[in-house]
Amino acid sequence: MINEQIRDKEVRVIGEDGEQLGVMSPKDAMKLAKEAEVDLVKIVPGANPPVCKLIDYGKYKYELIRKEKEAKKKQKTVEVKEVRLSPNIDVNDLNTKCNSARKFIEKGNKVKVTLRFRGREMAHIDSTKHILEDFAEKLSDVAVIEKAPKLEGRSMMMFLTEKR
Secondary structure: OOOHOOOOOOEEEEOOOOOOEEEEEEHHHHHHHHOHHHHHHHEEEOOOOOOOEOOHHHHHHHHHHHHHHHHHHHOOOOEEEEEOOOOOOHHHHHHHHHHHHHHHHHHHOOOEEEEEHHHHHHOOOOOHHHHHHHHHHHOOOOOOEEEEEEEEOOOEEEEEEOOO
């Protein structure tokens, strides 16, 4: 809230350079703001009495937006990469998939390992769970299992994340 939008009985006013000007009515605070040719901005509405500051509102908004952008730059986004396997995968193919998953994990991404079943392969689900366990074991030096293998529909999924 700024200027005339402030409808409290009393407000604590802080000057442009940070000094406390005391508790006063919003009308008196507005007079001070007009004399200094700045805006009266409610900074802490939850306080008792609410805290208002004499500042240039446009500059204040610009500073807030700039701080938010800086915070976003420092954030790290984690992507989920998927590696698909089939129940009748060969050892060399499994090693190739492990190497690609290792690269994803070393870059800081999560890996979703999916074992897809087609047709009559659904009858042999219990004998293929070891494929995901072997996969996780080969990557145990760089990754840990975040979510254990779970059957969902026609595929079994497992999530791996970077070891900390």
